[in-house]
Amino acid sequence: MSNATDCELCNAPGGDVVYQGTQFRVVLVDDAQYPGFCRVIWRDHVVEVTDLNELDRMLMMDVLWQVETVVRDVMQPKKINLASLGNVVPHLHWHIIPRYADDAHFPSPVWATAQRVTPQDAIEARRALLPALRDALALRLASYL
Amino acid sequence: MSNATDCELCNAPGGDVVYQGTQFRVVLVDDAQYPGFCRVIWRDHVVEVTDLNELDRMLMMDVLWQVETVVRDVMQPKKINLASLGNVVPHLHWHIIPRYADDAHFPSPVWATAQRVTPQDAIEARRALLPALRDALALRLASYL
Numbered sequence: 001m002s003n004a005t006d007c008e009l010c011n012a013p014g015g016d017v018v019y020q021g022t023q024f025r026v027v028l029v030d031d032a033q034y035p036g037f038c039r040v041i042w043r044d045h046v047v048e049v050t051d052l053n054e055l056d057r058m059l060m061m062d063v064l065w066q067v068e069t070v071v072r073d074v075m076q077p078k079k080i081n082l083a084s085l086g087n088v089v090p091h092l093h094w095h096i097i098p099r100y101a102d103d104a105h106f107p108s109p110v111w112a113t114a115q116r117v118t119p120q121d122a123i124e125a126r127r128a129l130l131p132a133l134r135d136a137l138a139l140r141l142a143s144y145l
Numbered sequence: 146m147s148n149a150t151d152c153e154l155c156n157a158p159g160g161d162v163v164y165q166g167t168q169f170r171v172v173l174v175d176d177a178q179y180p181g182f183c184r185v186i187w188r189d190h191v192v193e194v195t196d197l198n199e200l201d202r203m204l205m206m207d208v209l210w211q212v213e214t215v216v217r218d219v220m221q222p223k224k225i226n227l228a229s230l231g232n233v234v235p236h237l238h239w240h241i242i243p244r245y246a247d248d249a250h251f252p253s254p255v256w257a258t259a260q261r262v263t264p265q266d267a268i269e270a271r272r273a274l275l276p277a278l279r280d281a282l283a284l285r286l287a288s289y290l
Contacts, residue, residue, distance in 0.1 A: 048225050050213045061206055068195045078237060080193050083228040087244055087252035090224060099232055112236035112255040 004045040008134065009091040013136050017135050019141040024063055026137060028130065029056055033104045035126040036075040036133055038067050042092040049092065050068065059144075060092075065097050074133045080142055081109065089126060100126075116144060149190040152237040159186055162222065163279050168201065171282060172287040173275065178249045178263060179242055180271040181220040181278055183212050187237040194229060194237065204289075207239075212241050219278045224253065238243055245271075270274050 003010045015038075020044070029037040040063050046052055054061065068080055077098030084094050085118025099106055103124055104114040147205075148155045156191065160172025167188070175181040185208050213225055222243030227236055229239050247267055249259040255287055 008225075048213065050210055050225075057210065058203075065195055065202065068193065070214065072193070072195065079230075079231045079232050080195075081228070081232070081255070082194070083226070083230075085226045085228075085254055086224070087224050087254070109228070109230055109232070109254065111254040111257045113258060132157070137147070 003077055004091070008046055008089045009090050009093060010045050014093065015039055018137045021063075021141070021144050022046075024060060024142060026063065026067060028134065029095075033114075033123070034110065035123065036071055036077070036098040036129055038071060038096040038137070039095045040064050040067055040096070046092045047086065052092070054105045063098065063141070063144065064094050067137065070133065070136045070140050071096055071098050073127055074136050078082075078106070083109075097124075149236070152236050153188055153234045154186055154238060154272075155190050159238065160184055163282045164289075166208075166286070166289050169205060171208065171212060171286060173279065174240075178268070179255065179267065180275055181216055181222070181243040183216060183241040183282070183287075185209050185212055185239045185241070191237045192231065198236070205239075208286070208289065209239050209241065212282065215278065215281045215285050218243055219274055219281050228254075251261045259288050 013027055015029045017027050019026040024043055025041050029039055031037045042060060046111060049057060057083050060078055072080060075098040077145050078101050079099040081097040081099050097110055102118055104116060105112055158172055160174045161171050162170055162175060164171040169188055170186050172186060174181045174184055194202060217225060220243040223246050225279050226242040226244050227239060230282040242255055247263055248265050249261060250257055
């Protein structure tokens with residue numbers, strides 16, 4: 001089961017590809033409110049983490065920790081949010097979201113109702129870090145095949 | 146850093162404890178809409194997954210996969226949702242949520258606005274599985290210290 005014809009993540013990158021490996025890719029999500037929002041997307045059309053064999057699972061999670069580490073280092077968030085949901089697109093992928101006290105939903109999850117408008121200068125300051133984030137992710141992930 | 150005086154998850158179990166290990170516990174969450182909702186809670190007051198050393202991280206994630214496997218087996222959900230958020234309680238814990246097409250928020254995350262009222266007979270049928278879920282989790286987790 002490596003591809004599903006009607007699956008959005010089988011047919012499109014799902015974001016701005018920062019790293020393309022043989023078994024997974026890492027993308028930057030184009031979300032105006034959340035600069036630095038990344039996804040780790042498994043290549044094959046697998047639904048749940050526990051559908052992976054143990055080695056693949058360890059690989060995927062190791063990638064997640066590398067991405068979390070880089071996002072923490074570069075984006076300096078107040079908190080990291082991690083989630084594997086896939087109710088709409090049941091193709092294994094993880095969300096890595098840097099959160100800040102002034103972001104649109106804090107302290108609620110980003111899927112809840114927005115609580116405020118993030119100050120534009122804060123958004124701009126975070127967006128300014130994206131080139132450094134891309135570079136740091138590419139460097140960190142270069143050790144994977 | 147093993148305890149924080151004002152932390153809810155340092156001071157209270159955070160749910161109905163199904164398994165208490167030396168480094169983590171697994172609890173059933175009392176959520177009327179989501180029978181089978183579990184949490185894996187790290188014992189020490191650590192904020193992010195990448196604050197754990199590699200062995201502890203592997204242990205925690207292995208527990209998560211054991212819980213996911215049991216929840217899938219017993220609850221037979223349409224999808225599993227996993228998340229580590231901690232914006233309100235920044236003490237490392239994972240949510241494992243069995244999702245169904247007729248649940249209150251599907252296909253949105255459970256933190257979004259509810260889309261419907263789940264039929265009461267569906268909720269009751271899921272609640273009826275909780276004793277089996279408790280037993281299966283206790284059995285599966287008994288191999289951990």
